[in-house]
Amino acid sequence: MLNLGILISGRGSNMESILKTIKRKKIPINPAIVISNNPNAKGLRIAQKLGVKTEIIESKGFKGTREEYDEKIISALSKNGVTPKNGLVCLAGFMRIISPKFVKKYKNRIINIHPALLPAFPGLDSQKQALEYGTKYSGCTVHFVDSGMDTGPIIIQAVVKVKENDTEESLSKRILKEEHRIYPEAVNLFARKKIKVYGRKTKIT
Known part of the structure; x- marks a missing residue:
């Protein structure tokens, strides 16, 4: 069975949704570890209540490079079985841009959710961008993470x-x-x- 690692910075409501779905035996994956860069993230307590191991790798005040910080994340993932061969990494409100080295190591094994219909309104404040632009429809997108800003292959979208x-x-x-x-x-x-995954496109079989 695949091992799942979830990275959070705050409450982790998407993390909670994923973990509760797994708990209902709806997803054949083992929730191995939840990692937060913020020691005060409310999601840590939620994960613990759901019986999932947690770890804090604080980013505030970290003196090294982004790559050096990500090495700590990769080490924690690997120790808990979330490997490039047998793991999936979910970003759930993780407020850091991960390094190209991390992306390359876990190629097509890191996914993220973005509150807009990509490629529209990438980056921060997507809902504000949508309202200011005057769009009639917005939504959300789950996509693979690549080295760009919300530019990876799209897996699934929902329209609002x-x-x-x-x-x-x-x-x-x-x-x-x-x-x-x-x-x-x-x-x-x-x-x-x-x-x-075929280049920029995904196919659901």
Whole structure:
């Protein structure tokens, strides 16, 4: 069975959604480790309550390079069986850009969720970008992580209609509901070896 590592920085609501889905025996994957760069992340307590091992690798005040920090993450993942051959890494509100070395080592084994319909509105404040642009539809995207900013091959997307009276908060709330639905679905597809990657494109078999 595949081993899953989840990286968080805050509450980790997508992490919680994934772990609860696994607990219901819906995804054939072993939740091996949750790692946070923030010692005060609320998600650490949630993971512990769900019986998942946690580790803190604090990034604040870290004196080394991004690559050196990521080596610590990779070491913790590997020690817990989340390897490039038998692992999947999920970014769930992990507020760091991971290094090209990390991406290369875990090629097509790191996935992320983004609160917009990529390639539209990458980066931060996606819901604000969508509202300011005047788009009629937004949503969320689960994608493989590559060395760009939200540019990896798309696995699954969900569409959310933008209402005329939407605020950043109201739109974010509806998008988050869809995130909690499609992220576990993407993990399940990966665990069942249903995703094939062809260059920039993915095919669900």
